[in-house]
Amino acid sequence: MADDVTTSSSVAASPASSSPQTGPAILPPRVAGPARAGRRKTGVASWRKRAEIAFFVAPALVLFFMFVVWPIITAVQISMFKWKGIGPMVDFVGLANYVSVLQNSLFTDAIVHNFIIVIASIVIQLPLGLGIALLLNRKMWGQGLLRTLIFVPYVLAEVVAGVVWRQLLVPRYGGIDAIARALHIPTPEQGFLGTPDLALATVIFVLTWKYLGLAVILFLAGLQGVPEDLYEAAQLDGASWWQVQRKITVPLLGPTVRTWAFLSMIGALQVFDMVWILTGGGPVNRTSTMATFLIYQGTKSQQFGIASAASVILFVIALVLAVLYQQTILRRDTHPDQPRRKKKVK
Amino acid sequence: MTRKIRAGAFVALGATIALLAGCAGSGSANGGGDTTAAAKNADAKTITWWHNSNTGEGKDYYDQVAKDFEAETGVHVEVSAMQHEDMLTKLAAALQSGDPDQIPDVFMSRGGGELKNEVEAGVTRDLTDVAADTISKISNFTGQYTVDDKVYALPFSMGIVGFWYNKDLFAQAGITDVNPAPTIEEFNDYIAKLKAAGIVPASVGAGDKWPAAHYWYYNVVRECTFDTVETAIASKDYSDPCFIKAGEDLEAIVAEKPFNDGFLSTKAQEGPTSASGLLATGKVAMELAGHWEPGVTGGLTEDGKVPSFLGWFAYPTFDGQQGGAKDQMGGGDAWEVSTSAPDAAVDFAQYLLSDKVQQGFAKLDMGLPTNPTATDSISNETLKQLIPVRDAGGTVQLYLDTRLGSAVGNPMNDAIAQVFAGNPGPQEIVDAITNAAKSE
Known part of the structure; x- marks a missing residue:
């Protein structure tokens, strides 16, 4: 909070950085004045205000508690027991389920697969999505149609897309094999999804096909936010199209890209539907993710303790990564003052 | 202020629990009719039965079987025919609850480890003595439904791979x-x-x-x-x-x-x-x-x-x-009776294994009957080939x-x-x- 003092008044006015602990005296009074005065009013008024807040916030809090906090607490509770799903939970095992999950090579493999998907999603979709967005941002014939086409896979239900791709990828009788055969391109005997070494790459390909549309549409939206006059100024200075993209468009697209990467990362950590439909985690667990592990090894094996432990671990990994990402990368966007200040210091 | 927030949180918590409890309570109404379940132990005139023949002739046949049983004994059978996966999910939820009102009186079992878990949880009834006559008729197949020398389910269909x-x-x-x-x-x-x-x-x-x-x-x-x-x-x-x-x-x-x-x-x-x-x-x-x-x-x-x-x-x-x-x-399906069920449920499970019911079951090719008097009634000739192999005397x-x-x-x-x-x-x-x- 002390940082605020050194920054300009416009930054301090942002709601995230104003706080009751900061003495009003050192804040620029022009900005903080009215709010402070409101809080210092008589007891009745402040009580009314609190009641008002409680009234409007309570429904959201109740829902949040019911559908977020309570399930998490229950999951943690179940993860401490050995429980087959019938009868009372009596066999308390402490952290044994966590030990057994973390020692299970199927789970550690699943984590590795998850991280491969996280990295591959970003490494493949970022340049591809950015390229397509830049192209589609140019004035050209059929722009709207192309934008729609790119976005269609994202609109399709994941299960439907999964079933379609599974049918296409069926070895010998599927569409992909038929086309490849006609072109005399050899295809793997076990099919793309059935060959252990190719299965994960195939799943990543389908995921890219599915989610590229989201990246493109987000980047396109971000491009609309780049002020037109910057382009004009650059053009006046004689910048080429490439230079404009590299020096102006891409840097100004930063916040959008960082938000997209965050969504992509969380989605990749939790990926379940597509994998479950395409491969069920197979062949021989080569495409398993943490989510398929907890369904197959957990609930389908009547080991609810194991399933809950795995889900808590998945939650913790996702939470830690999310917080780290927010604190390091997204901070540039939510607290734009800090990097700017550092530059000033230099 | 913090104290008030805490008080608010407790109110929210209370409301949540009340809501959850409400949800749990209403769940049983979908499960199998809680009002009848509560009344049944009093006069034992109604029993609940869950099965997975939820389409076509099989469903009609089982509805008729329930009616015939009521005509013969005066015990009303409330039938719930469900899609197989739905039945498994609902059954798991009912058994998890441990609430006798929610657990059906007669339900399907696949035997093995699943049955053993149910026996250990004390939700399924020992049928060794109460259904001794029926068990003697189908004893070739009860082995997989036996835990510690006690028979816990009556197999009505047994197929081989x-x-x-x-x-x-x-x-x-x-x-x-x-x-x-x-x-x-x-x-x-x-x-x-x-x-x-x-x-x-x-x-x-x-x-x-x-x-x-x-x-x-x-x-x-x-x-x-x-x-x-x-x-x-x-x-x-x-x-x-x-x-x-x-x-x-x-x-x-x-x-x-x-x-x-x-x-x-x-x-x-x-x-x-x-x-x-x-x-x-x-x-x-x-x-x-x-x-x-x-x-x-x-x-x-x-x-x-x-x-x-x-x-x-x-x-x-x-x-x-x-x-x-x-x-x-191979494997098959059997009828289990819950521990909370009235004796009429045991009678009904035995009735389902009777010559008459099993013959009708075989005629519709609903499975491979375990009652020896019914095996000749199988309509499908290809399926019929399995019977001599299954009943050749091996296990x-x-x-x-x-x-x-x-x-x-x-x-x-x-x-x-x-x-x-x-x-x-x-x-x-x-x-x-x-x-x-x-x-x-």
Whole structure:
């Protein structure tokens, strides 16, 4: 909070950085004045205000508690027991389920697969999505149609897309094999999804096909936010199209890209539907993710303790990564003052 | 302020709990009619029955059975016919609740580890004495529903797994005299001839794992005596060399490469590209499957009829095998009675096994009846072939994943699928079972 003092008044006015602990005296009074005065009013008024807040916030809090906090607490509770799903939970095992999950090579493999998907999603979709967005941002014939086409896979239900791709990828009788055969391109005997070494790459390909549309549409939206006059100024200075993209468009697209990467990362950590439909985690667990592990090894094996432990671990990994990402990368966007200040210091 | 927030949080918590409790309470109304369930223990005039014959003739038949029972005894049967997966989910929820009002009085059981868990949780009734007459009639099949010498469920259908084959494709490959109980040499000869004729010999849904695992289970039934398997399960000691032998036999079969392209990701029964679909559409010559296969393939053909080319032969036997030549591997369905049910529920479960009800059940091809007086009533000729093999005097071992329960069954199936992928091996399967059984 002390940082605020050194920054300009416009930054301090942002709601995230104003706080009751900061003495009003050192804040620029022009900005903080009215709010402070409101809080210092008589007891009745402040009580009314609190009641008002409680009234409007309570429904959201109740829902949040019911559908977020309570399930998490229950999951943690179940993860401490050995429980087959019938009868009372009596066999308390402490952290044994966590030990057994973390020692299970199927789970550690699943984590590795998850991280491969996280990295591959970003490494493949970022340049591809950015390229397509830049192209589609140019004035050209059929722009709207192309934008729609790119976005269609994202609109399709994941299960439907999964079933379609599974049918296409069926070895010998599927569409992909038929086309490849006609072109005399050899295809793997076990099919793309059935060959252990190719299965994960195939799943990543389908995921890219599915989610590229989201990246493109987000980047396109971000491009609309780049002020037109910057382009004009650059053009006046004689910048080429490439230079404009590299020096102006891409840097100004930063916040959008960082938000997209965050969504992509969380989605990749939790990926379940597509994998479950395409491969069920197979062949021989080569495409398993943490989510398929907890369904197959957990609930389908009547080991609810194991399933809950795995889900808590998945939650913790996702939470830690999310917080780290927010604190390091997204901070540039939510607290734009800090990097700017550092530059000033230099 | 903080205190008030806390107070608010407690109010929210209270409201949440009240809401949750409300949800739980209303759940039972969907489950099976809680008002009748509460009243039933008082006068025992109504019992609840859950089954999974939820379509067509099977559903009508069971509705009629319930009515007939009411006419004979005056006990009303409240029938809930559900889709199979729905039934399993609801049953699991009802059993988890432990609430007698929510648990149906008579329900389906697949036996094995699942039943054992239910017995341990005290939700299922010991039928040994109360249904002794019925049990004596179907005693060939009650073994898989017995825990500590007590019978907990009455099996009403018991099928066996074997090879369903395409007679036309076999003839095309020059195999005219198919042995109904071949040796492994004869079986390998079929594979060689089919391959020579350019026909894919077999499909297997290894993507779903259990269809692939059936090969290993059957090898166990062939290589190990029935008692060896039972002792191993009881003692969690699978060190008998016959289990390794079963794995080696499996490696040998996989090495023959009889399976369809992409079998590692092939599903068991979903759609025309599944293992059953490939058999139904004449793309492969055979598939290892249970008594459900005519029904499943019938649903996967263009005209919706059971393919006329379907034939059946038993799983091959091995030289020097220890298992009985007549032993088979299979599984079935049984009726369980909950501990909270009135005595009328036991009468009803017995009624479902009566000659009359089982004959009607067989006539509609709803399964392979266990009551010996009903086996002649099976309409489908292909299905009928299974009866003499099943009733030849050998024992029927339950699918091992069901037998062991899914906590051991799933890791076992995983390990078996590895062998299909060309990875090791016989010892790994045994290790997987042993480790899972010991940590259970």
